[in-house]
Amino acid sequence: xxxxxxxxxxxxxxxxxxxxxxxxxxxxxxxxxxxxxxxxxxxxxxxxxxxxxxxxxxxxxxxxxxxxxxxxxxxxxxxxxxxxxxxxxxxxxxxxxxxxxxxxxxxxxxxxxxxxxxxxxxxxxxxxxxxxxxxxxxxxxxxxxxxxxxxxxxxxxxxxxxxxxxxxxxxxxxxxxxxxxxxxxxxxxxxxxxxxxxxxxxxxxxxxxxxxxxxxxxxxxxxxxxxxxxxxxxxxxxxxxxxxxxxxxxxxxxxxxxxxxxxxxxxxxxxxxxxxxxxxxxxxxxxxxxxxxxxxxxxxxxxxxxxxxxxxxxxxxxxxxxxxxxxxxxxxxxxxxxxxxxxxxxxxxxxxxxxxxxxxxxxxxxxxxxxxxxxxxxxxxxxxxxxxxxxxxxxxxxxxxxxxxxxxxxxxxxxxxxxxxxxxxxxxxxxxxxxx
Numbered sequence: 524x525x526x527x528x529x530x531x532x533x534x535x536x537x538x539x540x541x542x543x544x545x546x547x548x549x550x551x552x553x554x555x556x557x558x559x560x561x562x563x564x565x566x567x568x569x570x571x572x573x574x575x576x577x578x579x580x581x582x583x584x585x586x587x588x589x590x591x592x593x594x595x596x597x598x599x600x601x602x603x604x605x606x607x608x609x610x611x612x613x614x615x616x617x618x619x620x621x622x623x624x625x626x627x628x629x630x631x632x633x634x635x636x637x638x639x640x641x642x643x644x645x646x647x648x649x650x651x652x653x654x655x656x657x658x659x660x661x662x663x664x665x666x667x668x669x670x671x672x673x674x675x676x677x678x679x680x681x682x683x684x685x686x687x688x689x690x691x692x693x694x695x696x697x698x699x700x701x702x703x704x705x706x707x708x709x710x711x712x713x714x715x716x717x718x719x720x721x722x723x724x725x726x727x728x729x730x731x732x733x734x735x736x737x738x739x740x741x742x743x744x745x746x747x748x749x750x751x752x753x754x755x756x757x758x759x760x761x762x763x764x765x766x767x768x769x770x771x772x773x774x775x776x777x778x779x780x781x782x783x784x785x786x787x788x789x790x791x792x793x794x795x796x797x798x799x800x801x802x803x804x805x806x807x808x809x810x811x812x813x814x815x816x817x818x819x820x821x822x823x824x825x826x827x828x829x830x831x832x833x834x835x836x837x838x839x840x841x842x843x844x845x846x847x848x849x850x851x852x853x854x855x856x857x858x859x860x861x862x863x864x865x866x867x868x869x870x871x872x873x874x875x876x877x878x879x880x881x882x883x884x885x886x887x888x889x890x891x892x893x894x895x896x897x898x899x900x901x902x903x904x905x906x907x908x909x910x911x912x913x914x915x916x917x918x919x920x921x922x923x924x925x926x927x928x929x930x931x932x933x934x935x936x937x938x939x940x941x942x943x944x945x946x947x948x949x950x951x952x953x954x955x956x957x958x959x
Contacts, residue, residue, distance in 0.1 A: 566887040567679035568853035568864040577646040587655035591621030607832045611825035612787045614727045634712040636848045644671045645679045652685040659687040680888040684939030685735040691741045693786040696759035697729040701834040702751040716847035727854045732931045733761035740796045740805040746775045748783040763805035767791040771816035790818035856934040867928030872896025882912045890930035
């Protein structure tokens with residue numbers, strides 16, 4: 524550590540030189556108008572899960588940048604690990620099909636607060652997308668994992684543009700589960716409170732439509748006794764809904780009361796997932812061969828490995844609480860916490876003219892901006908990307924401009940920048956404008 528290096532040593536001189544170089548580079552970047560965006564500028568809510576924990580939760584097989592087929596992120600269900608959910612089923616199958624496959628392990632086997640688990644999923648999508656170097660990736664989840672796949676695209680605005688397909692297997696969506704609600708009357712795990720029918724979290728989430736971009740597919744079974752009632756519980760507005768009975772009427776698991784759990788190995792569900800991944804658009808049941816109905820599980824499923832993991836899954840200790848965890852600010856329409864809900868505008872450049880200032884905005888979250896100067900304000904609807912806004916300013920003198928943002932899904936304005944535009948007519952970057 525630097526505090527242990529004596530003055531005059533080679534290590535100390537290197538440390539001093541490095542510090543000086545860093546300072547010089549920072550000064551040059553500021554002078555060139557290339558200063559980094561302000562703290563908390565990432566789109567959507569800031570992470571609360573430590574970075575080391577987020578990184579440790581992600582594991583990948585294959586290279587997302589070079590894999591033959593679309594990279595896939597798999598999100599496991601409640602009360603299991605990624606290995607228990609996917610290790611005997613989709614991981615080896617998708618690898619054989621040429622996909623790079625990444626999995627996430629959610630905290631407490633996803634029995635805890637889903638809002639915390641969602642951060643792990645959002646981080647995984649961003650991390651795998653970066654590794655894919657511009658390629659779109661796909662997101663597949665089962666049960667609560669499906670919930671997370673449809674949750675994160677509505678909370679973190681940059682994720683939808685990174686995704687090709689979002690697919691849920693026996694998932695829980697905005698309607699929640701009536702069966703879970705009934706089971707929670709005497710207490711249950713925090714996650715179950717949150718995905719139960721009528722939970723406050725689901726009511727608030729349902730106000731946010733799925734963003735355009737990915738193809739959305741929900742695959743369910745009428746025989747599901749965990750996510751009920753079916754088929755209503757398998758419906759998510761904006762997604763294509765398919766029940767495996769649409770392909771094979773009357774289909775049920777050969778093992779009673781396991782239809783929900785065994786969807787991870789079901790041959791028809793698998794065919795629908797693979798159909799969505801292979802073709803543009805969501806899954807289409809008409810492309811699934813009728814012969815698939817003869818198979819209880821798809822080829823390559825490690826039945827022995829899955830069976831050996833069942834005792835651990837069924838006997839795992841489950842924490843219980845009496846009520847639903849508090850809904851975080853980023854889901855409440857009245858949230859005014861800039862760090863919790865995220866900024867609309869990532870950065871601003873200003874050009875000052877004789878009668879107007881031109882603001883060049885880099886927008887990271889769809890919504891609206893309100894620009895105020897001299898007691899007057901104008902509202903502009905903005906989408907992700909770069910946009911230009913003209914602001915009338917008093918001729919000659921300096922102007923104070925307040926920039927407020929309101930992302931889609933929120934009701935209140937929050938001040939994101941306060942700018943003092945000087946008299947100069949040349950380009951002035953954010954680094955040269957006082958902010959508060």
